[in-house]
Amino acid sequence: MGTSRCRLLVGVVVGMAIAWAWVVAGSAVAGEPGKVGVPAKRPADGKKLRIVVFGAHPDDAEIRAGGTGALWAAQGHHVQLVSVTNGDIGHSQIFGPELARRRKAEAQAASKCLGTHSRVLDIHDGELEPTLANRKEITRVVREWQADIVIGHRPNDYHPDHRYVGVLMQDSAYMVTVPFFCPETPYLTSNPLFLYSEDGFQRPNPFRPDVVVAIDEVIDRKVKALVDMESQFVEGGANGPFPKTEAERARRRPQVAEGFRNRCAAVANRYRAKLIELYGEERGKQVRYAEAFEFCEYGRRPGREELNRWFPFFPK
Numbered sequence: 001m002g003t004s005r006c007r008l009l010v011g012v013v014v015g016m017a018i019a020w021a022w023v024v025a026g027s028a029v030a031g032e033p034g035k036v037g038v039p040a041k042r043p044a045d046g047k048k049l050r051i052v053v054f055g056a057h058p059d060d061a062e063i064r065a066g067g068t069g070a071l072w073a074a075q076g077h078h079v080q081l082v083s084v085t086n087g088d089i090g091h092s093q094i095f096g097p098e099l100a101r102r103r104k105a106e107a108q109a110a111s112k113c114l115g116t117h118s119r120v121l122d123i124h125d126g127e128l129e130p131t132l133a134n135r136k137e138i139t140r141v142v143r144e145w146q147a148d149i150v151i152g153h154r155p156n157d158y159h160p161d162h163r164y165v166g167v168l169m170q171d172s173a174y175m176v177t178v179p180f181f182c183p184e185t186p187y188l189t190s191n192p193l194f195l196y197s198e199d200g201f202q203r204p205n206p207f208r209p210d211v212v213v214a215i216d217e218v219i220d221r222k223v224k225a226l227v228d229m230e231s232q233f234v235e236g237g238a239n240g241p242f243p244k245t246e247a248e249r250a251r252r253r254p255q256v257a258e259g260f261r262n263r264c265a266a267v268a269n270r271y272r273a274k275l276i277e278l279y280g281e282e283r284g285k286q287v288r289y290a291e292a293f294e295f296c297e298y299g300r301r302p303g304r305e306e307l308n309r310w311f312p313f314f315p316k
């Protein structure tokens, strides 16, 4: 075959490939080729912050950000605590729809106590995967809430559901602003601040406390909200031990409360230097209970002024 005929053939093949790619790309947009989404409209009280906290199970968002959520809510900001799975295997005695219903009710009661909103997605506990369908689901949740701030697990954690919440949150960072991605849900015109909630895992890198919030004034409510999630803490969750008598159940409640107080106190002590940096020497040293968060580098990166506006708890 001559060189010119060979070039012609290559040209035709490349042209057909481009045309095919164009057709496939068009049909990949939620079944509506060429449909671009519309930007989300800010609600009427647009000055109030909108926050989504993702946890893998009904209790994770409450444990890691329930206090900060209550502080935001007390100032009129809108906080939604989202459980990405329905928690339907997190108990030693019951499972399935019966447990899912119970845990949803517990999450709703916790939000009532904290002043937040509750949402539980219907994905089986222990089966969360970082799929395209779930990336779209998480993107839609962030867009529907029109979030300024999104919080979730880090992608390295002992529990696979926690890990994949972290991955899915990262995957939705930026995509929430892309008009042709999930065009049926109005897209965000600015990328939210994405934050990881605190954990103690060291590999491949330990948690870095970029924001530490004093929760002393809401610690009692946070602890009550958690102790009342009895299926998990008083009844021992997936691994038990399940209390054998009512007396044992009653004995456990103050123990669980004490455990959560100690956990929040340990966060304050571990990140004392950051508390002093954010609250000043005097107040920073006095803080007893705290929650901590790390910036995810795929979202918005706030300066100190913006940080003060979004975490309106630090002294000016």
Ligand SMILES: [Zn+2]
Binding pocket: 056, 057, 060, 159, 162
């Ligand atoms: Zn969990």
